[in-house]
Amino acid sequence: MSPRYLYKYRPFATACDIERAQRIVCDSRIFFAPPCSFNDPFDSRPAFTFEAPVDEMKAYYRRLCARRVPHLTEHEVEAEIERIFADPDTDLRAPQGQSRIQDLHSRALGQEVGVLCLSSVRDHILMWSHYADCHRGICLEFDAGTDFLSRARPIGYEESRMLINPFRDRDEEMAEKTFLMKAAHWHYEGEWRLIRYGGPGEEAFTPAALTGIVLGALASEDTERRVRAWAREHETPLRLARAYPDQQAFRLHVRALED
Structure with a gap:
């Protein structure tokens, strides 16, 4: 079953990071990355x-x-x-x-291909560390039921590599083994993907597809001010929240921000 929401972790470390996040929130445009930029040397490089x-x-x-x-x-x-x-x-x-x-x-x-990587979880410690500038970035919340995300497919996590046989596999099977299969080590990401068969680049989406923004546990006051300003520009209301470390256990809590 599809999750209710899908999430995009974003860093906030450089001017480019901030500009891309702003374009998602304020301009409703999001970047589909080239597979060669992924941090897993096996990802989208089939055997x-x-x-x-x-x-x-x-x-x-x-x-x-x-x-x-x-x-x-x-x-x-x-x-x-x-x-x-x-x-x-x-x-x-x-x-x-x-x-x-x-x-x-x-x-x-x-x-020829661009990929948008999303997650079904918003409170995973490693996801914040790896993809959101060590908890200083943000996590964007999207409504998985909107048309924009109707093409999203879940990643399959496997113990062994799925081999492509060009003589026997159909195009759909080759695409699935290429883009929708990863090593079992990555299962914690709960990843879903949209594939863009037109090359890497930005794609527009309906503003209502973005429903909220979560600030990282170590996000600065300046980051919060920027996010609040972007939310005021957004066409539809956005839920703003922040992640907080649990005081006794290794887990994060997400709490709504006060106005």
Whole structure:
């Protein structure tokens, strides 16, 4: 089931950090990041397997030709397949071909895909530490039921890497294994993602999708003043709150800020 709210942790350390946060709150525009910027070297960098009989490989290349060069005749397609198999740089049975396809895949990710990473939790100590400037930043609250977040999908956390087999996996399966699978170590993040197939960049959303802002436990008075000023500019009311460390246990409490 989808959570009621999804959260975006944001740092507040640099002028760029503050500007991006302001654009989210005041301009209703949010940045979809390139996968190459992620802090996990396995994230969106899938592993491949190329195991398949030759007739299955040829069927894959025929489908590829039909999509990319539909004007070719059947004879021309077969000739193109033979050329692919004869060249180690394109033959996926050869190490050179396998390495090349993985490099092309990685480069395409940086140019063709942007990702918005969100969390289903707003009070996780490590999330504040890693993504919100060591508890000095903010956490933005979004209504998960709005149209803007209708495309959000949960991350699957796995003990072993999911292998992509280009000869057998459908496009949807390859996309899921690439963008929606992470190591089990990251399960605490409770991550959900929106994928933008147009490259990294900003995307507009309905102002009502943003419903609140939580200040970190170590957020400064200046940060609070900025956030309050932004909230007054927002088209719809925003719930403002602050995280507080528990006095006896390793946990955070989120309490509403007084006007």
